[in-house]
Amino acid sequence: MPRIPMKKIVIVGGGTAGWMSALVMAREWIKKGFTINLLESPEVGIIGVGEGSTPALKMFFDALGIKEAEWMPECNATYKCGIRFEHWSTRPGHERYFHPFSAALDRQSLPIFMHNVQARLRGADLYTHPDRFFISSRIAKQCLAPIAPESFPFDVHYGYHFDAVLLGKFLRKKAIAMGVDHCYGHVIEVRQHESGDLASLVTDKGDVIDADFFVDCTGFIGLLLQKTLKTPFISYSNNLFNDAAVALPTDIGEKIPAETVSTALKHGWAWKIPLTNRYGNGYVYSSAFCSKDDAEHELREHLGILDADIPVRHLKMKIGRVQEHWVNNCLAVGLSQGFIEPLEATALFLVQQTVAIFAEYFTRGEFTNRHRDDFNQRINGHFDGVRDYIVTHYKTSSRTDTEYWRANTADQQDISPEMKELYSAWMQGKDLAAEVNRLKIASYYPAPSWYCILSGMGILPNAQQVRKPTAEEACFDMNALDEFLRRCTLNFSDHRQVLEKFGAAIEK
Ligand SMILES: Cc1cc2nc3c(=O)[nH]c(=O)nc-3n(C[C@H](O)[C@H](O)[C@H](O)COP(=O)(O)OP(=O)(O)OC[C@H]3O[C@@H](n4cnc5c(N)ncnc54)[C@H](O)[C@@H]3O)c2cc1C
Incomplete structure (x- = not known):
């Protein structure tokens, strides 16, 4: 095994990416005698948004042995069963749909959903709206928590909403309790060895910090990997137009939904994220189609708070990814490695993937150029795979009410080859699950997610194009499924009450 070429790691940046990296690395390597130092600028604040996760965040906390009862109350966190999409489609009956996180019970209902969709694509008049098939959508709709009692042995997978700060x-x-050294300092110079490797960081106080390996978590600034090592940035702006956001909080009512709501607006979409003490709201839009002031006005109007004196935050977003995430002795994690607009709340998932996969290579002592190339290709696959799923929301939209939506839905030529094949397979009624496997995209978004988005948006033969199903096609009883899921849902308790058991003071 090659010699592991480092003993001292410096992470630059104290946002979520920096601290998540620090925790994973500390757990893996401090016991092996490494020192891990996290340096953050007292001048540049963290981005402080990003309040939704995928179920992968649960794995992150579980791996560190951190219980929900400990972290959730401290972060005003709530449970998330999935995302409800509102007004992305204008097709009758498809104005909204829910993209659920998976559940053990899907083993019963998913085959019915997939069977009905495939038959519908062949012209059979069968029920195909995803919301009726998944327990997660029912739990979310009824403001329940996705925590099953012990007497109900079917887990529901869930993510979280939380206050990013x-x-x-x-x-x-x-991380500090696990032995990570933390200090403040604004890096003004990055020194390199003749080989091009990073050597040390110089702060505005004159401190010189050297290390064997550097983790760039400097956010959109991309100080080490992009600015110093000149790694090219590949923009996704050719098919993802949104590059700005405006965010503001509103009050939360008595009920706490276990879902994010994403509502398509005139020039983008608005998120609504329930925390225990407030809703986090924001409008992600394209500055090419809408001014900052117009976006703020539209968001306030959408929330019914035009006259309320609530301060907002305006943000710019750089959408795309770096060409390589690990270059020489530097790994970029978080916004410094890339960002895909937060429609499916995937940024922290990509942080986790990057650090976890890097840790695999590290543990195996794999530090050759070939290993680096292999790593970069894997991470690029994850970024591009997530991008394709996000792009699908726009390409399947039927909105044409503004220039923004017309541009989004017209611009078909920028779809990746995999997406062209997938959409074509869908239109031909081919077995989509088999296509997802064949195209090797299941590890980015699995087949059920593709069925949900395409049937949820109503990319199906319409009422005039369908025929009576054959007996073989109509082999499932939807009323029986409804009754089964209704009974299963009775096992879940009110979301607010479950959170209150953690002992947090929850504002109403
Ligand atoms: C509008 C919006 C909505 C989002 N929603 C979601 C979501 O729902 N779910 C999700 O998972 N993600 C979301 N994200 C992404 C998420 O916010 C980020 O991925 C996450 O916060 C990690 O950010 P970061 O740590 O990479 O960068 P930052 O939080 O920007 O941290 C950068 C750090 O670098 C330090 N730094 C910068 N320059 C220097 C220097 N010269 N010297 C020393 N230190 C320096 C700063 O001090 C800071 O500590 C969203 C992002 C945006 C813009």
Whole structure:
């Protein structure tokens, strides 16, 4: 095995990416005698948005042995069963649909859903709207928590909503307790060895910090990998137009939904994320089609708070990814490696993937150029795979009410080859699950997600094009499925009450 070429790691950046990286690396390597230092600028704040996750965040906390009862109250966190999409499609009956996280019970209902969809694509008049097939959508709709009692042995997978700033503080506390050294300093110069490897960082106080390996978590600035090592940035702006956001909080009512709501607006979409003490809201839009002031006005109008004196935050977003995430002795993690607009809340998932996969290579002592290339290809696959799923929301939209939507739906030529094949397979009624496997895209988004988005948006033969199903096609009883899922849902408790058991003071 090659010699592991490092003993001292410096992470630059104290946002969520920096602290998540620190925790994973500390757990893996401090016991092996490494030192891990996290340096953050006292001048440049963290981005402080990003309040939704995928179920992967649960795995992150579970792997660190951090219980929900500990971290959730400290971060005003709630459970998330999936995302409800509103007004992305204008096709009758498809104005909204829910993209659920998976559940053990899907083993019963998913085959029915997939069977009906495939038959519908062949012209059979069968029920295909995804919301009726998944327990997660029912739990979310009824403001329940996705925590099954022990007497109900079918887990529901879930993600979380959380206050991004509080999560950062929590992770920092944990990382320091695990032995990560933390200091403040604004890096003004990055020194390199003749080989091109990074050698040391010079702060505005004159401190010189050297290390064997550097982790760039400097956010959109991309100080080490992009600015110093000149790694090219590949923009996704040819088919993802949104590059700005405006965010503001509103009050949360008595009920706490276990879902993110994403509502398509005139020049993008608005998120609504329930925390225990407030809703986080924001409008992700394209500055090529809409001014900052117009976006803020539209968001306030959408929320019914035109006259309320609530301060907003305006943000710019750089959408795309770096060409390589690991270059020489530097790994970029978080916004510094790339960002895909937050429609499916995937950024922290990509942080986790990057650090976890890097840790695999590291543990095996794999530090050759070939290993680096292999790693970069894997991470690029994840970024491009997530991008394709996000792009599908726009390409399947039937909105044409503004220039923004017309541009989004018209611009077909920028779809990746995999997506062209997948859409074509769908239109031909081929077995989509088999296509997802054949195209090797299941590890980015699995087949059920593709069935949900395409049938949820109503990319199906319409009422005039369908025929009576054959007996073989109509082999499932939807009323029986409804009754089965209704009874299963009775096992779940009110979301707010479950969160209150953690002992947090929850504002109403
Ligand atoms: C509008 C919007 C919505 C989002 N929604 C979601 C979501 O729902 N789910 C999700 O998973 N993600 C979401 N994200 C992404 C998420 O916010 C980020 O991935 C996450 O916060 C990680 O950010 P970061 O740590 O990479 O960068 P930042 O939080 O920007 O941290 C950068 C750090 O670098 C430090 N730094 C910068 N320059 C220097 C320097 N010269 N010297 C020393 N230190 C320096 C700063 O001090 C700071 O500590 C969203 C992002 C945006 C813009």
